[in-house]
Amino acid sequence: LMGLLVALSGFYLLLFYGKSSLFFTHRYIILPAVFALASAAVLVVVGCLGSLLSFRDSIFLQGLFVFLLVLVFTLESTASALAFFHSKKLDSELASLSGMFQQYTGSSQSHISWAVDGAQEELQCCGVQDYKDWMGTPWFNRTGGLSVPCSCCNSTFLSCNGTLDQP
Structure with missing residues (x-):
């Protein structure tokens, strides 16, 4: 056993x-x-x-x-x-994960984006330390500095779209 x-x-x-x-x-x-x-x-x-x-x-x-x-x-x-x-x-x-955050595109075709999203969903986290790890990344800058990937969203919050004012 x-x-x-x-x-x-x-x-x-x-x-x-x-x-x-x-x-x-x-x-x-x-x-x-x-x-x-x-x-x-x-x-x-x-x-x-x-x-x-x-x-x-x-x-x-x-x-x-x-x-x-x-x-x-x-x-x-x-x-x-x-x-x-x-x-x-x-x-x-x-x-070394900060380099992966810099290469994150949000595309499901990117292996790096897929791995980051999968890890954040599996571990129910956002970033390595917290959501602030996304600040200054190309992804964050493209969204106007107001968004993190949807994989950061709390799974119990159904209408999450990645904006920083939501859990």
């Missing part, structure tokens, strides 16, 4: 990376998800082996069981350490 839970978290991280891969310059950010998926696979094997051990008394299977438990511990420790270490690097990765 725990193996399935760890696998789901690994798949979620990979899915999130797939949606926001344009924001990150290095692929190392997916390493915790890969280690989580590997440990999930080993956990499922350990669970099956543990069930088998309850019916058979084999020294070899007991040794294999302990080895796989140590392997799971190592994989999960590595995933945790990588997640912690890379969370520090995430700040520097996100600092």
Whole structure:
């Protein structure tokens, strides 16, 4: 059961990376998800082996069981350490987002605009820090300095058009 839970978290991280891969310059950010998926696979094997051990008394299977438990511990420790270490690097990765805001066109044909809109909708945010990140961008200047992308809009506010006087 725990193996399935760890696998789901690994798949979620990979899915999130797939949606926001344009924001990150290095692929190392997916390493915790890969280690989580590997440990999930080993956990499922350990669970099956543990069930088998309850019916058979084999020294070899007991040794294999302990080895796989140590392997799971190592994989999960590595995933945790990588997640912690890379969370520090995430700040520097996100600092490069200002360049993406400068290239935002609002067109659904632009990969950058699609990624920015998708991230803002998924994370329910506007900009990296707040909506002020849009000020001074070509998009903001084209709208006369009164608008942010509609992806900044609160999803519960049905008639939002991106003007700054709306939530």
